[in-house]
Amino acid sequence: MIPSTHRQVRLAARPAGYPRESDFRLVTSPVPEPGEREFLVRVIYLSLDPYMRGRMSDARSYVPAVVLGDVMEGGVVGEVLRSNHPGFSVGDVVEGRFGWQEYALSAGKGVRKIDPTIAPISTALGVLGMPGLTAYFGLLEVGQPKSGETVVVSAASGAVGGLVGQIAKLKGCRAVGLAGSDAKADYITRELGYDAGINYRTVPDLNAALQAACPSGVDVYFDNVGGRITETVSRHVNLFARFAVCGLMSQYNLTEPELAPRNERFVLTNRVRIQGFIVFDFAARYKEGLAQLTEWVGQGKLKYREDMVDGLERAPGALIGLLQGKNFGKVIVRVGPDPVGLRAPVPAARSGAEGRR
């Protein structure tokens, strides 16, 4: 039974600083009918990610902003309910950018079919999706760690950061993570295998803590946050260190640019390479990346943690929490029931209780 209407979350206002609930609007709209070569998807899981803050602003970025009044953008896993498309059949589980809504039409562009027998289908939004590929290509291609080197990761318990440290360990590196609570710092060392975890919010002297955690200096820094933390890490770099700049969480919600001492000398003195990247840059190699990540997950070598939120209406609050670091693991909104989730084998390494049901 497909209902005649469904719920959507639309962008109501562009935030100044941290988004507020009032920047979103929950609306009811008709469920659309698929036209020729289209199919209808029922959304099961919606991914929430830090990049979404950028889409809410009209500042220049790598993709255009969401138009005011439009459905919020986002990656989704769902099932095909009706199809006039030769490539997609009723019952297919798919991953695509269907946005913050309960039902969506698609013509198939950019849509990936998910095999629900490999892993829980929600992983298509995490370890076996964009965050996994971001960690994989960002660390290995941009960071280029060598065995024996020290890799520092900010937001180390997050969807991407949690994987970066584990991949660093698989490559023979020392992994040091920065996270925003004692529970997260414990988690990354006890569960994920990081060699050291630092709670950057409460540590009395971040500089001294980094010194202690990185006795041989920093060779690779996987940066999800920017700002003061990055500035402190920069004091510990070795010659020819690489910074893989994946995100700037500390900067997204600033209403005024943060003033800081210019921090250019370490780049020259230590011949550092700082490189920004976006997972799309590696689109031609997603297949290779997913194959490796799937193998590692199957072997129990990559653990991940999902912070599950129930109900589309809770997505705005969950995104606001994510931007404040209140999540613990990959934030996923369960928009509708997951009938196939139960069919998938749970990999041995899957870790962590699901969060805020």
Next chain:
Amino acid sequence: MIPSTHRQVRLAARPAGYPRESDFRLVTSPVPEPGEREFLVRVIYLSLDPYMRGRMSDARSYVPAVVLGDVMEGGVVGEVLRSNHPGFSVGDVVEGRFGWQEYALSAGKGVRKIDPTIAPISTALGVLGMPGLTAYFGLLEVGQPKSGETVVVSAASGAVGGLVGQIAKLKGCRAVGLAGSDAKADYITRELGYDAGINYRTVPDLNAALQAACPSGVDVYFDNVGGRITETVSRHVNLFARFAVCGLMSQYNLTEPELAPRNERFVLTNRVRIQGFIVFDFAARYKEGLAQLTEWVGQGKLKYREDMVDGLERAPGALIGLLQGKNFGKVIVRVGPDPVGLRAPVPAARSGAEGRR
């Protein structure tokens, strides 16, 4: 006739901010006798370079500071006057790091023999020496310009910057230079072939001037200055732009770090690569670089300008002027007569009157 004493410039005090004449001391010392496997050099030309400011400070850098009271370090061209070294004969013209003095002993380590028939021997301190190699490897290996791209160079009339723009043109790029006077901005366009020159000191709106000079954006930025200029260039970068960080002239003489808005977003949004380098990093390839530079000079494809200062006693003032951008071209101190300079053919492309005789 070798005198019994000679003059040296020694470091008298560590400067705060711009060096002053009183930070140096001109002293008279005995001319040493070469021991076994040593030779005595008479200094003809002393190179003055921005990096010397770093050697005067004891802040951590890529090489240790000059010890207080020691002879100032520097690259030199001279002739061998006495030799107990089987590899060097009286009359050889050599380039080495003999420092700010009129005579020097050497055991031959790091010393290069110069062929005075190829080009004026002073070029071993410029286009056919460290500045030439810096421009060559920094632009081509770190900047990696592709034909048709736009290359922006700061300190574009300097010893390195003047060459970077010309090499960029040889590689089919658009070259845009930033310089500190109208005469320099004119020189780089009229003499060196830069497509545009901007006097950053007087231009009313540097941002608008860069926009006009780089209608297709900036692909490569060869940075000699850092600071505000670099920040402004960063607003014009194209996707996958490369910054080759060669120097930070705007920062060397600051007594307090300059506060500025954190400037991290452009790196992520445009997937920029910022990379510091030092010419030593390419030491294994100097031969290749010098061969190409020599060929270009011989073909008249690389022009250069020397800002010649007569007398070792004027070296401190000339270095202070260099750090303030008062030089025009490669700063060289003529410490003693150049009997071989007259023997060398003057390449067709050599440009510019010598400066402050």
